[in-house]
Amino acid sequence: MSKVSVIEPSKGWKVIDFAELWRYKDLLYFLTVRGIKARYAQSILGIGWAIIQPLFTTLVFTVVFGGLAKVDSDGMPYILFSYLALWPWNYFSGTLSDSANSLVANAGMITKVYFPRLILPLAAIFSKLLDFTISFIVLLGLLIYFQVMPGWNLIFLPLMLVQLLMASLGIGMLLSAMAVQYRDVKYALTFVVQLLLYLAPVVYSTTAVPEEWQFVYSLNPMVGVIEGIRAMFLNRPMPWEWVWPGAVVGVILFVFGLFYFRRMEKVFADVA
Template structure:
């Protein structure tokens, strides 16, 4: 918590005081450090592609190769239904928001430990670190989005007015990653084995989301409600609808939205509560 005062010689002096209690989220302070968020995001992007052989081309190869494997295994061999869509298009329309979420989550979960030198030397809102890690994932998503556009042109699928919802849906995916990342990044400061668990969690989470199979195969009723507790169900379901049309997202999307709100608000409070201990433990 900052408190800036003027001395007799009009020199500004900033006093740093630890926050008290749980209700101490200061988003105005984060806004004052918005340039820091920008520079941390840009730094993460440059570090990711520095001395990389494939560079940004990996953002294209990864979804293309994944869709190829999924198409052969699930589309051709297992004959998985795809809501009357070409299976490659059906898959990549869900894979892109998933990869945005997965990349943002993995980066944010280790962001505090990876920036230990900053945490122990200078003051700034610690929330800027996981937030910048989430924002950096947008670069890969933006590049791979052209692959989806190319496949839609190949299969002659033209988006309708639903596409206007894409910015909201992308923000929904980022908030989902940030909500979970706040919890994992704060816990990872105390228990470093969390960073080893995240790749496994992401892998299991992917198959628990409607990427290689449609949500229609989940029985309606209590099972569909429980399935909606996975926040990525709402993200993927709405993303497909925005680009490829079809049935509008059902009630499971609103369940996912509610889950994300709960995770985000509770994650902000928990992160802020543990923030005062980061520099001592990391």
């Protein structure tokens, strides 16, 4: 008599089954590598785009905002000022686009075989880490060129990266679950990401925001990440008043995105 395995949804408050994710670690690795290869397949420059894209964007921002608009860069060269923001921002915006489309793009897998659906947005997030690392190497080159020495508060960099990952994964899970039912998410996301760019201190400093609005502004998780990274690499005091509100919101987004993803997981195969 053949053995029949019945797969049932998890019960109670167990929203992440780490043991199950570990069993499917090979699939996570395969999808992550596939995402990297697909991005640079049949590309002449290949992984060089991870350097060209953020560097070219930084140069454009430097000419337009630093040169023509004379945007204040807190006394630092504008190219370094803007690149320190684009480094985490490009990762954040890229993961939103990839994770939002992760379930729809893999609908064939979802409808044919069981695996933890959380692996799909996780793979989208992890596949962007290569670009993030390469962009960091460019950042090191800029720091050496401008002879800027990071301060001791660089020890808080892992904290900033955790906040960046939680915000990216939280919103990514939320958007990927929504995109299965509402295909408008895919088309609206391009506009939303462009709008969010100017709602974060990428081309300007948070000090340019009126003081009475700075707390509300700091609720954006990327505000604390960007200003925290700038402070660490430019050897300035950590702006905790801008970091902690966004950190709290990042945790809330992560928890809410996870619960929403798990709640909608049971209908993914039906509507994908």
